[in-house]
Amino acid sequence: MARQDVLSAVKAKPEVSVLVIGGGVNGIGTFRDLAHQGVDVLLVEKGDFSSGASAGSSHMLHGGIRYLENGEFRLVSEALTERNLMLRNAPHYAKPLPTAIPIFSWFSGFLNAPLKFLRLIEKPSERGAAVIKIGLIFYDWFARKHRVMPTHKMMGKQEALAAYPGIHPDIKCVARYYDAWMPYPERICLELMQDGEGANPSAHALNYVSAVGAEDGAVTLRDELTGETFNVKPKVVINAAGPWIDFAMQALGKPTGFIGGTKGSHLILDHPELFRACNGGEFFFENHDGRIVLILPYLDNKVMVGTTDIRINDPEEAVCTDDETDYMLGLVSRVFPGLKVGREHIVFTFSGVRPLPASGKGYTGNVSRDHSIAVSEAGEGGLPFPVLSLVGGKWTSFRAFSEQAADAALQRLGRGRKASTEHMALGGGRDYPxxxxxxxxxxxxxxxxxxxxxxxxxxxxxxxxxxxxxxxxxxxxxxxxxxxxxxxxxxxxxxxxxxxxxxxxxxxxxxxxxxxxxxxxxxxxxxxxxxxxxxxxxxxxxxxxxxxxxxxxxxxxxxxxxxx
Ligand SMILES: Cc1cc2nc3c(=O)[nH]c(=O)nc-3n(C[C@H](O)[C@H](O)[C@H](O)COP(=O)(O)OP(=O)(O)OC[C@H]3O[C@@H](n4cnc5c(N)ncnc54)[C@H](O)[C@@H]3O)c2cc1C
Missing domain, CATH: 1.10.8 (Helicase, Ruva Protein; domain 3)
Structure with a gap:
């Protein structure tokens, strides 16, 4: 149905079982799941689909080996299972990614990693080969469900220098393992949306429509193209506004403090030599300041470099600054000291805000990357419908998070689950040859x-x-x-x-x-x-x-x- 026809239909019949606010991957994933349960569901997105945090990611489908030292075993296990499912369900947009961790010491971090795990220190120290090896053994274990890629391997110095001739000569060894990546995350969101609409004639998604208020048991929406406002009457609201969740709650008249977002920026470099130096795989490593950063050979011989982690209050203000640019250009020399990388190689920059849960942690890398649903039941705060806010989460684990959100909505609608999305092929991944x-x-x-x-x-x-x-x-x-x-x-x-x-x-x-x-x-x-x-x-x-x-x-x- 064309956008204008959906708008007319919604205005003519404003009652809807579920209203999803936000068309990032979590909102759209929930929309698709509910559509497959036969629920009449309307999704509104204030900009274009996948234009928020979901467009700002490092493009990785991963369990997050780093989160093991934060003790986030549930998240790592779930994300690795979901990564493997994506490789099967969306083989056109989820690609295996050989990943190399260059290692500069044998035993560093051996004491600090457990201390960090026990929350006795905040900032990580350098992680040596022994700590990384232990982490990768856990990683392989958690990835065993639906396994589709090889387990990790440690490469000695000579082998690593042969595989990556430009790599820093001071390395002790390289840990090599497999993760996955998404060249086109925004298209995944589009296909999820189209799959949802295709599965259910009562499921509609509108871009450039914002949720701007609540009155008399209805949510007020605004068409961002015309400025026109109109109301819908949902039985359940899913607040999937990502880093804007608290702004959306404020608009609904129920202020919250769920989110403590951090900005991350990336550069796209036109640097064929760096592209070749990566030898077809990602470099995922610790920068001088202990932050984990990446160099990812992208499409069209380009290279993505990222990322930063800086607290920010208003997601609208996220943009890559000069300081961030310097930081990201500088990190390349940690691995490839012989390559000259400068501003002249930058062809594109992008920034996104992680919708992390509000936290008092000083070191932003320690804030949990796990997801949760913050529930405001019907009647609370004067709203006659429940509001389920989707806080946090990874791109990788969107399907599982969406399933949990859909289940929470179904429960409040008194309805049951009819279909699982676990093995559902996506868009151009269907009938994959x-x-x-x-x-x-x-x-x-x-x-x-x-x-x-x-x-x-x-x-x-x-x-x-x-x-x-x-x-x-x-x-x-x-x-x-x-x-x-x-x-x-x-x-x-x-x-x-x-x-x-x-x-x-x-x-x-x-x-x-x-x-x-x-x-x-x-x-x-x-x-x-x-x-x-x-x-x-x-x-x-x-x-x-x-x-x-x-x-x-x-x-x-x-x-x-x-x-x-
Ligand atoms: C720098 C960075 C790197 C990351 N790297 C990775 C990675 O490599 N792998 C990984 O798995 N995850 C990664 N993530 C995390 C992942 O991208 C996010 O957790 C995920 O995309 C969040 O999706 P979302 O749908 O919750 O939020 P969003 O994508 O932000 O979607 C929320 C949407 O709501 C809309 N909205 C807001 N207010 C309203 C309103 N009032 N009415 C209508 N619409 C509204 C916004 O426009 C937005 O599009 C990264 C995130 C960042 C920022």
């Missing part, structure tokens, strides 16, 4: 598109490439003048079928076009023309969208050359 080359060749033959183009579509969209390639082959198509890696009809398909409302939805979240450099005003104008042709934008709207995208990319993503 065991032999990709053959699948691609067959589709290329069917559509007469070049094999290389179909291969690219498969990497971007999994088996959804079938529908996209069919659409592309169904009319005259040409590559974009200003970015030939995409064609006009590919963008037309996305604009017409993927809830695109703003130009930046397409540049930042339906595609990664803006992430890898080469964004010019001419490209923005060209893409606005293609999208506008599908969405009926007149010249003024196209100009407004280009201006908005320039502003956003310049001020939130480090593309200062686009500032107006």
């Amino acid at each position: 065991s032999e990709v080359a053959g699948w691609v060749k067959t589709l290329a033959d069917e559509t007469s598109l070049p094999v290389s183009q179909v291969q690219t579509l498969f990497e971007r969209y999994g088996t959804q490439a079938r529908a996209i390639a069919g659409f592309m082959a169904d009319g005259d198509d040409v590559p974009l003048v200003n970015n030939p890696a995409y064609t006009r009809r590919e963008l037309m398909y996305l604009a017409g079928t993927e809830a695109v409302v703003r130009l930046d939805d397409l540049l930042l979240r339906r595609t990664l076009m803006a992430w890898f450099g080469g964004v010019t005003v001419a490209l923005l104008e060209e893409v606005a023309g293609v999208v506008g042709g599908v969405l009926g934008w007149d010249a003024a709207r196209q100009s407004a969208e280009v201006a908005r995208a320039r502003d956003l990319l310049a001020h939130k993503h480090g593309l200062g050359q686009l500032s107006q």
